Amino acid sequence: MNGPIYSLRNVKRFHAGRLVLDIDALDIEQKEIIGLSGPNGGGKTTLLRTLAFLDKPEQGRIFFDGKPAWDHVQEIRSQATLLNQEPFLLKRTVKLNVAYGLKIRNRPNIDQAVRDALDMVGLDYRKFSSRHWYELSGGERQRVALAARLAIKPKVLLLDEPTASLDRESAALVQKAAIAASQSWDATLVVASHDFKWLNAVSSRILSIAEGRIGANDDYFGAA
Amino acid sequence: MDYILDGIRQAIWLLITGDPETFSAIKATVLASTTSIIATLVIGAPLGFILGYAQFPGRRAARLFFDTLLSFPTVVIGLLAYAFLTRRGPLGDLGLLFTIPGISLGQTFLGLPVVIAMTASAVEHLDTRLETTLLTLGAGPRQLLFTTLWEARFSITLAGLAAYGRIVSEIGISMMIGGNIKWHTRTITTAIALETGKGQFAMGIALGLVLMVVAFAVNLGAAAFRRRSEK
Known part of the structure; x- marks a missing residue:
């Protein structure tokens, strides 16, 4: 399939009666790296959750790989994965956290996939794999949470301010791992971040989103 | 005071020498309570999940119902279970009256509200990011x-x-459904009640000691799990 991986048409989301996302048309191409910028509360997280098929829009249609997404949501949801700003780990070891998505997909060679994913986020397998969720720092938790997503090699990796609460070293490792995902298996990346320098360096285009609408700095839509 | 001390001495002797009547009551209690706690968890945990997770009409009323059942007297549960299991009752053909499985069934109804209500509460209080993740x-x-x-x-x-803890220490269900039949359905609690009524403190104290050890072990386990769950 060579068309866009996402096509959003007239998508609207409401929260407590207030319009929080209002997108007339948005196409995201395969293998693209999209940056999302905008003020807090502007709709970045709502858009990412919509792209992760966690929340169904009240109006409009979303196509994923050319197919109406919500008609095959369970199948499609497993191809687009979201990493939140606040890391959340299951109450189990690092290894079992990273292996979770692989196990429910019945993937083979889980041990090797966990090693590779931890390696991508700069965590030593021997040192970290048997650690429990409560034995990790904030930066390590975020990297394990990212490793859990990288392990399943998703078609789309959605990152919601993944480095906002991290120190410089952890932030650099997360950024490096995200780019590695794009380069290794051509994952499409959509990244919300206030780190404009990073977004400018890696993104094919940056969408600015405020009051739920995509606007300035969006050369794609600016040209349309 | 002497008769209490004498009772404790005799109780320890009964436990050390493995008195058959004392251990028959312990065995009946272990059998009935183990069966009922397994049934309680297998049925109660998924129901508690649904109650704590799903949104459906009447959910709040259902929560209130199970919360109310938490304080239901065991004799009333015993009475209801008896009404169902007696020969004239709707489940009379099962022949569970005056049997250990019958006691287990009644005790399952006693334990279910605890597991359902506490599981629902635990699921409700789980981190909201779990579902998203x-x-x-x-x-x-x-x-x-x-x-x-x-x-x-x-x-x-x-x-x-x-x-x-609630199941192993109840007496109403065991007495009404089990009938306190010696060597058969006599449990720790029904034996304590009977022996004390007869003025035979020794066996009552011996069985009481066993119950206290069980209660202590349960509380010790609960404290350890509470610490783990708060991490």
């Missing part, structure tokens, strides 16, 4: 259920321990 990692409805229950495992174990 599971969905975004590709979990389907079945995996969502089992992983959520596993994430709440410490709280559910705590609920199981609380239910077990």
Whole structure:
């Protein structure tokens, strides 16, 4: 399939009666790296959750790989994965956290996939794999949470301010791992971040989103 | 005072020498309570998950119902179970009256509200990011259920321990459904009541000591699990 991986048409989301996302048309191409910028509360997280098929829009249609997404949501949801700003780990070891998505997909060679994913986020397998969720720092938790997503090699990796609460070293490792995902298996990346320098360096285009609408700095839509 | 001390001395002797009548009551209690706690957890944990997770009409009324059942007197549960299990009752053909499985059935009804209410509460208080994380990692409805229950495992174990404490120490159901039949359905609590009524303190104290050890072990386990669940 060579068309866009996402096509959003007239998508609207409401929260407590207030319009929080209002997108007339948005196409995201395969293998693209999209940056999302905008003020807090502007709709970045709502858009990412919509792209992760966690929340169904009240109006409009979303196509994923050319197919109406919500008609095959369970199948499609497993191809687009979201990493939140606040890391959340299951109450189990690092290894079992990273292996979770692989196990429910019945993937083979889980041990090797966990090693590779931890390696991508700069965590030593021997040192970290048997650690429990409560034995990790904030930066390590975020990297394990990212490793859990990288392990399943998703078609789309959605990152919601993944480095906002991290120190410089952890932030650099997360950024490096995200780019590695794009380069290794051509994952499409959509990244919300206030780190404009990073977004400018890696993104094919940056969408600015405020009051739920995509606007300035969006050369794609600016040209349309 | 002497008769109490004498009772304690005799109780220790009964336990050390493995008095058959004393251990028959312990065996009946272990059998009935183990069966009922397993049934309680297998039925109660998924129901508690649904009550704590799903949104459906009448959910709040259902929560109120199970919360009310938490304080239901055991003799009333025994009475209701008796009404169902007696020969004239709707489940009379099962022949469970005056049997250990009959006691287990009644005790399951006693433990269910504890496990359902505490599991529902545990699921409600789970981190809201859990569901998002599971969905975004590709979990389907079945995996969502089992992983959520596993994430709440410490709280559910705590609920199981609380239910077990209630089950093992009840007397109303064991007396009414079991009938306190010697060598057969006489449990620790019914034996204590009977022996004390007869003025035979020794066996009552011996069985009381066993119950206290069980209660202590349950509380010790509950404290350990509470610490783990709060991490």
